[in-house]
Amino acid sequence: xxEAARRLVQKxxxxxxKLALAAANYSKPRLATFWKYARVELTPxxxxxxxxxxxxxxxxxxxxxxxxxxQITVKEALRNTLVATEVVMWFYIxxxxxxxxxxxxxx
Numbered sequence: 001x002x003e004a005a006r007r008l009v010q011k012x013x014x015x016x017x018k019l020a021l022a023a024a025n026y027s028k029p030r031l032a033t034f035w036k037y038a039r040v041e042l043t044p045x046x047x048x049x050x051x052x053x054x055x056x057x058x059x060x061x062x063x064x065x066x067x068x069x070x071q072i073t074v075k076e077a078l079r080n081t082l083v084a085t086e087v088v089m090w091f092y093i094x095x096x097x098x099x100x101x102x103x104x105x106x107x
Contacts, residue, residue: 045053096102
């Protein structure tokens with residue numbers, strides 16, 4: 001039993017640096033791609049982009065009132081539903097982070 005434990009520890013000690021190097025080499029290009037897109041997608045809007053977003057939202061409300069949502073395809077509806085779900089989930093994740101708890105507010 002002690003011999004098996006010694007061999008296991010020896011394998012971990014000798015193979016650990018190789019495994020860490022392989023993990024680092026595997027993750028470098030993926031992390032570079034992640035940071036490339038994160039810098040663009042996760043930045044807050046600039047003051048110049050806010051009026052554009054407001055006008056876009058007004059156009060969305062006007063098209064909804066006109067009933068143009070009845071003319072979209074199932075694929076577009078599914079895509080819009082997934083985007084809305086993603087926005088709601090990010091909101092909930094932000095709430096949990098802000099509260100520092102999964103439990104609701106302490107009133």
